[in-house]
Amino acid sequence: MAGQLLLVDDEPGLRQAVQAYLEDSGFTVHVASNAHDGWNLLQKTSPDLVISDIMMPQVDGYQFLKQLRDDPRYQSLPVIFLTARGMTSDRIQGYKSGCDAYLSKPFDPDELVAIVESLLERRSAVTKPITDGETPDIADMARQIAEIRGILMQRGAIAPTPAPIQLDLTPREQSVLKLVAEGLMNKEIARRLETSVRNVEKYVSRLFSKTGTNSRTELVRYALEHGLTQ
Template identity: 60%
Template sequence: MAAHLLLVDDDPGIRLALQAYLEDEGFGVTTARNAIEGLELAEKHQPDLVITDIMMPQVDGYRFLQKLRALPRFRYTPVVFLTAKGQTADRIQGYRHGCDAYMPKPGDPEELVAIVRNLLDRSRQVQSEIVSLVSELNHRPAPVAIEAIDLDLTPREQEVLLLVYAGLMNKEIAGRLERSTRNVEKYVSRLLAKTGTSSRTELVRFALEHGLVSPGSAAG
């Protein structure tokens, strides 16, 4: 089944051109003229990935992404900022608001397709690994009750754990939490030490087995 994309841009020329190109590449595409319409269509069509402009009337792309991330279904949906703003400070602001990739206008449509495919592949891989872990826990030869454990995690450690469970890397977590990558690395190291694990996969497995996260906590 083809991935479905949501494209949000107030420029009709760009909207139509990108929609045609992406559809020629095999994607299903829903377009929105502004952020308000984009939120409505996101909830209606449940896209696998969102591409959005930043400079839009009424609600800009940063605010749109903030509202989108507030919806549990879209907490981890890949988002690409497509914008004429190309300064380093603008890109940093985009990442801090939770975007996964950033492509200045005018850009090469082939590059955009490559970015989209890469993000979708990564998203599918993460979800597949989570499903495999959950399936393994649910299909053991003998029923094994989840052993709840209290590691006295701080609120920030719990937040980082959920993002690790969702498949985000340290740099992405840093952008999401508006912290430095080095700061996030310290939190991940603490989690590994507290759980006695040596890798992110082992950490996720431990968290599932001991009730620190639930299979539905990374949905979307």
């Protein structure tokens, strides 16, 4: 999948290597060595996704991400943190700050490409224009909700097993996951949690990333199988 990417990292060697690998994978990559230059480049290029280091001089990745999320133009722009800080507490802080994915150095470049493609596909699905009077994704959403409710009816047949990895779900992500597992749509979840539909979409997207799933049905089945929701 082609796309415009912005890579912000103060390590020249890693920046060049990641840029080359992503360009070989078909992406157009704009690079900056610090958050200030990254912000200026963001205005000029309007990328589809941002990859940012955390530990940078003057303005770190968390501050850069906050600047993005505080701007209405970039509230839903996918952001991947690429960093040497790989402790669980660091990942939690990253997700709480609003990143969509978190990769610790050293990393497998194929995994980075897979995450980029997945986030771009989801963003494309959310922003797909309405054509021929069709309401986007309603039929598919209705099908997924029906499948979720079917899974819930057969819940006893799904034996929970220990999750293969420890997921760092925030309290809000846990609340959204619980309501998705109850078969609620985004508007209903937003109303229940007294937040915006855009925020719910952001949390669902993060849940997809953290669980490696691609649909609400897969997410609910994964949650039930691994005891992530009751």
